[in-house]
Amino acid sequence: MVIFRSSLLSNTKSLIMDYRNMHFLRKNAYINGQWVNAQSNAVFPVLNPADDKVIAEIPDMDAADAKTAIAAATESFRTWKYTTAKDRAAMLRRWYDLCVKNQDHLAEIITAEAGKPLAEAKGEIVYGSSFLEFFADTARHINGEVIPSPWPNKQIMLTRQPLGVVSVITPWNFPFAMITRKVGALLAAGCTCVIKPAEDTPLTALAAAQLAEEAGFPKGIINVVTASRKNAPAVGKVLCEDPDVGCISFTGSTHVGKILYGMAAKGVKRVSLELGGNCPFIVFPSADINHAVEQAMMAKFRNNGQACVGANRFLIHADVFDAFVEAFKNKIIEKCIIGPGYKAGVTCGPLINIEQATKVKSLVEDARGRGAKVVIGGKPALEHGTKFYESTILTDVKPEMKIYGEEIFGPVAVCHKFNTEEEVLEIANSTRTGLGSYVFTKDLGQAFRMSQKLEFGMVAINDGVLSAAEPAFGGIKESGIGREGSKHGVEEYTDIKYTLFSAL
Ligand code: NAD
Numbered sequence: 001m002v003i004f005r006s007s008l009l010s011n012t013k014s015l016i017m018d019y020r021n022m023h024f025l026r027k028n029a030y031i032n033g034q035w036v037n038a039q040s041n042a043v044f045p046v047l048n049p050a051d052d053k054v055i056a057e058i059p060d061m062d063a064a065d066a067k068t069a070i071a072a073a074t075e076s077f078r079t080w081k082y083t084t085a086k087d088r089a090a091m092l093r094r095w096y097d098l099c100v101k102n103q104d105h106l107a108e109i110i111t112a113e114a115g116k117p118l119a120e121a122k123g124e125i126v127y128g129s130s131f132l133e134f135f136a137d138t139a140r141h142i143n144g145e146v147i148p149s150p151w152p153n154k155q156i157m158l159t160r161q162p163l164g165v166v167s168v169i170t171p172w173n174f175p176f177a178m179i180t181r182k183v184g185a186l187l188a189a190g191c192t193c194v195i196k197p198a199e200d201t202p203l204t205a206l207a208a209a210q211l212a213e214e215a216g217f218p219k220g221i222i223n224v225v226t227a228s229r230k231n232a233p234a235v236g237k238v239l240c241e242d243p244d245v246g247c248i249s250f251t252g253s254t255h256v257g258k259i260l261y262g263m264a265a266k267g268v269k270r271v272s273l274e275l276g277g278n279c280p281f282i283v284f285p286s287a288d289i290n291h292a293v294e295q296a297m298m299a300k301f302r303n304n305g306q307a308c309v310g311a312n313r314f315l316i317h318a319d320v321f322d323a324f325v326e327a328f329k330n331k332i333i334e335k336c337i338i339g340p341g342y343k344a345g346v347t348c349g350p351l352i353n354i355e356q357a358t359k360v361k362s363l364v365e366d367a368r369g370r371g372a373k374v375v376i377g378g379k380p381a382l383e384h385g386t387k388f389y390e391s392t393i394l395t396d397v398k399p400e401m402k403i404y405g406e407e408i409f410g411p412v413a414v415c416h417k418f419n420t421e422e423e424v425l426e427i428a429n430s431t432r433t434g435l436g437s438y439v440f441t442k443d444l445g446q447a448f449r450m451s452q453k454l455e456f457g458m459v460a461i462n463d464g465v466l467s468a469a470e471p472a473f474g475g476i477k478e479s480g481i482g483r484e485g486s487k488h489g490v491e492e493y494t495d496i497k498y499t500l501f502s503a504l
Helices: 063-080 085-101 103-114 118-141 177-189 202-215 232-241 254-266 289-305 321-335 354-369 421-429 444-453 486-491
Strands: 029-031 034-036 043-047 054-059 145-147 154-162 165-169 192-196 222-224 245-251 270-274 279-283 311-317 373-376 392-395 412-418 436-440 458-461 494-502
Touching (some): 085 103, 085 177, 103 118, 103 202, 118 177, 118 486, 165 177, 177 192, 232 254, 279 421, 289 321, 289 436, 311 421, 321 392, 354 392, 436 444, 444 458
Parallel strands (some): 245 270, 279 311, 279 436, 311 412, 392 412, 436 458
16 A cells, blocks of 8 residues: 555656566456457457557457356355355465565556556555455454344344355456455455456456466356457346346446446346546645645546546635645646656556547546636647646636536546635535545544535545555445445445244
């Protein structure tokens, strides 16, 4: 987590990406312990977003492959669910050790396919691996309850049962951590899984699966089905509707989350949904402005703004607005170095794909056209490539502008002025999503009131980073259902079984 927090530090080494020498660059999917092609033999290219070079061509799987993977996970569940918690913990711990040991190699793969700077990619491996370590410990504490019965000579026992096969569908923005956060927990609980990684970043998932294989997980426990954007809906349909799937664990957009939730409902399946956010970052006059700006850099520019829990709306009290915006601008000039992620010194890589780059550009153009003021940045950084965008601050943004209510998912900080606590609460809460929120104040009473009244799953007081293995991460409203991390993250993958013992 320390490295994750310092991810805006520059890289210490320069590296020319040579895909042929990359460790753990797997070009097959992973089903039932075998590295396989698609049954149709179709492939799709994985591109480096910094230069559009093809890193690898990998299987473009479809519904038939998804069914094969579910069959393997179903078969392996028959024995896996009876393994001891101690054995599951030991395997998770070995997987953790291997990921940490190979963090440089894994980080190179993330940088190649997701574009993020190497130091930040390495931070993601350390952060993502921490879930495996944490759930290795948690596996041995999935306790039940013995409850005093209302009847004589009887006893009530509650135990936690694994849900079975879990379909894991993940996004591209944290291609390693979004997998370990789910898979570490579900394996600890005694489930098996089929992972469908994002089409932009499947290579990290395959590398993680290789290390899981080396850690000793038996065949069929972890399966990875790779698919292009074209085939994702067909694969997703099977992963949500197959009767042998017990749970759908999804991280991604609210739009896709709703589609999957609808399909899961047909089979009354459990869901765990980590969806989009629109996180407010609130600064009151009593705040330490320099500290708030440091944290704003983490909350906004980590992964170049492509984080669900990234600050989307900066709500700054009128008394400190100018001072905050000026300091924020200066910090951007000092810290935001744009370029390909593998180049030494770079802190802001490309956006993931052309759709994302076009979206950010059009949101800023719309706001400018309607009167928003650009403090810094405000246009694509085309000198670096088609997917790079300048680190940007906008002010004078109005509710009628598209950027006001949308999840930006890019390096654009939108700063609004407010005057009272009531006003800022109303602005902050006026969104259909409710993932994270950030508050900067030295007034203890105010901090307490904000914690109570902000309608978000998570509230950070005087901090810009919320994620870790220990807390329960997740949102309310359209930001999702369920929690990841903490003991609650494991409970997501269990059902409670009630057994009544009656003395004869
Ligand atoms: P996305 O919803 O487009 O895609 C996520 C995954 O769903 C990918 O694997 C994709 O291939 C798959 N998918 C897309 N359509 C599908 C369909 N019809 N059926 C089955 N699978 C389908 O999201 P994205 O663009 O990859 O990620 C960005 C979004 O993820 C943002 O909204 C962000 O806020 C959210 N996110 C949330 C969290 C969280 O913890 N709440 C974390 C990271 C990202």
